[in-house]
Every structure is written in structure tokens, then in C-alpha cells.
Amino acid sequence: MASSRGAVAGRLLLQEPDQEIVDCTTCGSxxxxxxxxxxMLEKLTMKTDARYIFVIEKHAIFQRLAEDRVFNQIPCVLITAKGYPDLATR
Incomplete structure (x- = not known):
């Protein structure tokens, strides 16, 4: 079983079949x-009103932007792979 490596935050709603909706704006830094x-990723339902996707290499910068909630000023989704991205994050 592969472990999770990447993270996402911002204007994105995720839902697995028969699960509750996860609002990525409330996931914290x-x-x-x-x-x-x-x-499992293929079965996710994703909804967004974002106009941009910011791919951020460094996790510290991702945390800072998520903490500052930059996605409220710029309609975007933030994504990081904490360095080199795994297949799921790509």
C-alpha cells in the first residue's frame, strides 16, 4: 500500500462514494x-470554482500560503508533493 505524500488545500470539495464531503478550505495549514x-483517487468526486492551480515544491511555503488562506484572495487550489511528486500527486 502506497503512503500519502502530497497535500492539497484551497477551493476544492472532495467526496468519496458514500462518504461525507471534505472542504479543502477548512483543512488547515x-x-x-x-x-x-x-x-481510490479514481472514485473521488471533485468540485471547484478555482481559476488557478498552484503547484508548490516546498512544503513550508505550502503551509504558509494555506495558513494565510491565499485561496480566499485568489481563487485557487494549492498542491504540494513535499519535493519530488509521487504518481498520485501528479
Whole structure:
């Protein structure tokens, strides 16, 4: 089983089948962990009103932008892989 490596925050709603909706704007500075299970990722329902996706290499910068809630000023989704991205994050 692959472990999660990436994280996402911002204007994104995620829902697994028969699960409650996760609002990524409320996940805090650590964001929502991206599962390493590719089969589970295929089943996710994603909804967003974001106009941009910011791919951030450094986790510290991701945390700072999420903490400052930059996605409220700029309609975006923040995503990080904490360095080199795994397949699920890509």
C-alpha cells in the first residue's frame, strides 16, 4: 500500500462514494493528504470554482500560503508533493 505524500488545500470539495464531503478550505495549514491509492483517487468526486492551480515544491511555503488562506484572495487550489511528486500527486 502506497503512503500519502502530497497535500492539497484551497477551493476544492472532495467526496468519496458514500462518504461525507471534505472542504479543502477548512483543512488547515497542513492541507488534505492525497492518498497513494490510485484506485481510490479514481472514485473521488471533485468540485471547484478555482481559476488557478498552484503547484508548490516546498512544503513550508505550502503551509504558509494555506495558513494565510491565499485561496480566499485568489481563487485557487494549492498542491504540494513535499519535493519530488509521487504518481498520485501528479
Amino acid at each position: 497542513s492541507g488534505y493528504a492525497i492518498s497513494g491509492d490510485l484506485n
